[in-house]
Amino acid sequence: MDADEGFEQFYRATRHRVITVLFALGGDLGEAQDAAQEAYVRAWQRWQRLGEYDDPEAWVRMVGHRLLQNRWRKIRNGMTAYRRHGPAAAVGPPSENTVALVAALRQLPMEQREAIVLHHLTDLSVADIALQTSVPVGTVKARLARGRTALGRLLGATVLEEVNHA
Missing domain, CATH: 1.10.1740 (Rna Polymerase Sigma Factor; Chain: A)
Structure with a gap:
């Protein structure tokens, strides 16, 4: 056996x-x-x-x-x-800008969304994103540029500026 x-x-x-x-x-x-x-x-x-x-x-x-x-x-x-x-403090609903940003991010191609989120929300450098996603630095830069342009069109320049400064 x-x-x-x-x-x-x-x-x-x-x-x-x-x-x-x-x-x-x-x-x-x-x-x-x-x-x-x-x-x-x-x-x-x-x-x-x-x-x-x-x-x-x-x-x-x-x-x-x-x-x-x-x-x-x-x-x-x-x-x-x-x-x-005690229990965690109550968190209010997301702002209108946050809802708009999330909706706009969902419309981006996954690669652009990933680059934008990693760069702007987690403060990773372009080199760190390239390492984490296994793509060249130039590709990350292109994804960031295309993603920002698309977000600008989707959100309008004012909302995007407010979110970047928040």
Whole structure:
């Protein structure tokens, strides 16, 4: 029997017990199934060594339980932070200029939109954009120029100036 068949037999023979134990420990069937799935993935990755253990199921249960504990810890820490800091401040609706800009950006070809967003919204240099998008610097410059021209036509010069200065 090869390793894959051995793991498959192990999985079929133990999955119900592992999920039952994790469900009993955590009280949430979906979380138990997720933790069991992740534990079995890790077991499969180590199956050559783990398959020789006296009780590989115990290893899977332990890993699954630790995964549940980590999830609980994240939830608990999130609740603690929420109680400490309160809910996030309400954010108002976007301005008319922002809505117009987003609508205009959607009308640009993807390459031009990407160059404009990376340059103007994330403050990347032309060289950094070229590196990130795997195109020559000249191509990035051309995309920026064409994109700005198209945005100017779509938005009108006044709205574009207001957005650039904001």
